Amino acid sequence: MHQVERAIFDLRRGLPIVLNDGPAQVLVQPVEGIDDSTLERLLDKAGQAPALVVSRHRLALLGGSVDAEAARLPLSDTMPLDVRALNALAFGDDPQRDRRFGAPQPAGLADRAALALMRRALLIPAAITARVSDAARPRIRQLIEEGTLLSVAADKAVGCFEASAGLLKRVSEAQVPLAEAQDSRFILFREPDGLREHVAVVIGDIDAWRDAVPLRLHSACLTGDLFGSLRCDCGEQLRNAVADIAEMGGGVLLYLAQEGRGIGLANKLRAYALQDTGLDTVDADKTLGFGDDERHYRAAVDMLAALGIERVQLLTNNPLKLQALRDGGIEVADRQALYGRLTDHNLRYLSAKSKRAGHWLDDVLDGHSSGRA
Structure with missing residues (x-):
């Protein structure tokens, strides 16, 4: 796990790493930056000749498909390869204009590991991968030995999201x-790679x-929670959840570091720019290579375990949250809807969540919200 954590930080700094897949060595470089x-x-x-590794969502926009979650696109050696071309292929808003790649291939273990690390590092899910030739191996070995290149087992890296399960640390707490x-x-928990910190807001007398x-699982939304953005209802949901929990005699709000449904603030702002061209929130994320929802709730399950909570009444409109808790061994005894106001600014966003992601929002979209306005 330690090497994987180091790899995440090297990638965020724009440095290449080496992934080992059996005897094969693969150099990996994030496209972003x-x-x-x-x-x-x-x-x-x-x-050796490089390839661009992208998610199946991005590949679909490029006009290809594979029976896998990720694809390896051999890059053409007949045309000069430059950063502009790579960016257009990996996350440009007009992906069809540049076709400098060969027939898509299902991603191998090292390729899938590369994309997993990009997601974990909150980078665009696209990477340049290049197999190390026999002639280049001595030089690569030297760079690894001197500490210039980090070497990581691909099978460890591909499970980088699961590897932190059960390792959440309770760091500090205070009355707020x-x-x-x-x-x-407020009780702060830190994930083992140090990238994400989550807060449990414990309300009222536990006894x-x-x-x-x-219980409310609330994914962080800087734009909505802090600045009152009109593009979403997150800030109102946050404050309404705290008030509702207090009125019910107390409980817990888990404030999870999962900005933009798990894609991070940088990518969320990229998605906002794409939405301004006419895409809805789901299609904007897919244009960047992400799935419908990139969030994981293992940290939430671990936080509840640390707090000794096994049975909850969940405040949510999201069926995935309910299922994630049940899959984690938490009994969801009941569910309560939680709404913000419906406005001209957030109508398209909420409609996409309802129609594309299955959120239970019929009441508020029909103009008959039973929650707070």
Whole structure:
């Protein structure tokens, strides 16, 4: 796990890493942030022709398909390869204009591991991969030994999301009175790679809680929660959830570091720009190579275990949250809807969540919200 964590930080810094798949070595470079000189050095180190690894969502926009979650696109050696072309292929808003790749191939283990690391690092899910030739192996080995290149087992990297399960650390806590719930305690948890920190907001007297503890899983939304963005209803849902939990005698709100349905703030803003061209929230994420919802709730299950909570009343409109808790061994005794206001600014967003992601929003979209306005 330690090497995988280091790999995530190297990739975020724009550095290449080596993934080992049995005897094969594969150089991996994130597409995001790459420049022409970095690309040239990468290809020189590997000694073999490169490929672009993308998700099946991005591949579909490029006009291809594979029976796999990711694809390897051999890059053409008949045309000069530059960063502009790579960016157009990997996350450009007009992916059909540049066809400098061969027939799509199902991604191998190292390729899938590369994409998993990109997602974990909150980067665009696209990577340049190049197999290390026999002639280049001595030089690569030297760079690894001197610490210039990090070497990671591909089978460890491909499971980088699952590897942190059960390793969440309870770091610090303090009383933080809130406008909607003055008796509130914040408990901070940190994931082992140090990238994400989650907060459990414990409301009211634990001894007076209901048998089924009122619970809200709230994914962080900087634009909505802090700045009051009109593009979503997240800020209102957050404050309404705290008030509702307090009115029910107390419970827990888990504030999860999963900005933009798990794609991170940088990619969320990219998706917003795509939405301004006419795409809905789901299609914008897919244009960038992401799935409908990239969130994971293992951290939430671990936080509930640390708090001794096994049975909950869940405040949500999202069926995936309910199923994730049940899959994690948490009994969901009941569900309560939670709404913000429907406005001209967030109507398209909420409609897409309902129609494309199956969220239970019929009441609010029909103009008959039973929750707070």
